[in-house]
Amino acid sequence: MVQDPNPNHAAFAEMPATALIRSKSDHLVSLASMPALFETLARRPAGQAVPVASNVEYELNIASGGRGSMNEMDGIGRRSVLACPDCHGVMWEIEEGEVVRYRCHVGHTYSAEIRALH
Numbered sequence: 001m002v003q004d005p006n007p008n009h010a011a012f013a014e015m016p017a018t019a020l021i022r023s024k025s026d027h028l029v030s031l032a033s034m035p036a037l038f039e040t041l042a043r044r045p046a047g048q049a050v051p052v053a054s055n056v057e058y059e060l061n062i063a064s065g066g067r068g069s070m071n072e073m074d075g076i077g078r079r080s081v082l083a084c085p086d087c088h089g090v091m092w093e094i095e096e097g098e099v100v101r102y103r104c105h106v107g108h109t110y111s112a113e114i115r116a117l118h
Contacts, residue, residue, distance in 0.1 A: 001027040001037060059103065068105035084108050
């Protein structure tokens with residue numbers, strides 16, 4: 001579900017517009033229509049369980065305050081020449097389709113477009 005990026009429906013249209021470009025959304029709705037759609041979707045039967053990729057589980061652990069090792073980080077990305085702006089540690093470059101993002105083993109994460117704190 002993505003909010004309609006029309007300026008009449010979104011105070012900050014760039015965020016939902018980027019979500020539309022980067023995802024395969026099943027629903028495009030106004031903010032006012034979201035609660036009803038959430039309710040409808042929540043009442044539907046759940047689909048098949050999808051296994052979580054090991055790197056996603058690992059990164060979630062890091063983002064939740066766990067620590068990563070250099071060897072484990074080497075398994076999900078390649079070492080970058082960039083240092084983490086927050087802790088000054090090594091950053092790993094992780095490619096996911098057209099998106100390139102960076103993560104340090106402490107949990108700070110960045111992309112070329114936006115910085116997201118751990």
